[in-house]
Amino acid sequence: MSPLFALIARDIRLAVRQGADSMMVIVFFVLVVVLFPLGIGPEPAILARVAAGVIWVAALLAAMLSMDRLYQSDHEDGSLELLVLSPLPLELQFLAKAAAHWLTTGLPLIIAAPLLGVFLNMRAEGFGVLLAALALGTPSLSLIGGVGAALSLGARRSGVLLSLLVLPLFIPVLIFGVSAVDASLTGLGAKAQLLILGGLLLGAAALTPWAGAAALRQAAE
């Protein structure tokens, strides 16, 4: 196995064996969405109107929840030093860690999303676009969040700091993710929004590894 895939496989194996962490993210996601009808009332038309936005905001928060653990345990047990010293370029390691994070949190969120769409009375025509938008948007969250996680290593209350650093950067993904679904439901077609989400993902994949690797080197000093 190549070092790159070994790193992805290790993180997935750790997430599966410590299953509580991943489960918690999904349960949090579902709970947040379930709270909304209780808060704003059971009127089906209102719920249908806010469904895409609620699902996206809940997905953002759920992704944040698991983000601060991404490098924390490696930092604490000394693994980060060895990773920084291993021959595999740190930028690729950052991508591998982001990929593992997406596979263990982003992917389950996508799978749970249609169910919550039904729950919020979202029209069925929007499901396909919602899934496509989440599939393009959540990897960006893992990448951008990874930079925040690397930057906040060693800080006290790193979880809070991480949210403050990263949530503003999630705004473009949120805007275009929600408007993709809205556009498809109003019959305008979501191609433009999906292309922008794809562009954001490509931009994040190209830029975040450099920032993340620099932050990790700093943290390993």
Next chain:
Amino acid sequence: MGQFSGSGLGSYRGQRMVFRGLDFAVGGGDLLHLVGPNGSGKSTLLRVMAGLLPVIEGQISWDGAPVAQDRDGHRARLIYLGHADAIKGALSVFENLAFWCTMAGGGDAAAGLARFNLAPLADLPARFLSAGQRRRLNLARLAAIPAALWLLDEPAASLDTASEQVLEDEITRHRAAGGLVVMASHGRDPSDGTVLELDQYAANMADFGDAVL
């Protein structure tokens, strides 16, 4: 196998210069002991040698070529063993070592475990290991992964006498094969190898002014 040297090295931790004007040279088959009281910069020097800390003053070189010009090559030739054991409790003993072998680009995890008498524990989740066993699992990287330069920060911490002997045998074997070892060891009287006293390079406060970046 190579010549590892540094000249005029200076480094700081926090705001404090820990040493400056430090020279060292290690050749194939050499063992360099770093000795000095707590805080004299043994760990800092090892981390500078590994490339974890930037070189603030001076330069380190391998075979005469500055390491700063070939960081990837330098990382590929060294094994660094720090205070933390880099062990994941949820992975088995074998999986832990096999992962580091793969990351290093090759190695024989089974042989490494056997060398440090961990083979019977190979399938045990690593969270059940004692402190000494964790240290042995970390040390097993030395036997499993081929590398020219070993940078060991108090490797014998929490080892029993039998395991200390295995470690010494491994160091002897490595040196016989032309490998280089730099080891920080406080308190213990080094029986062989050369000794570098870090105390004599302690930065005095008069030098401090121009050392602040």
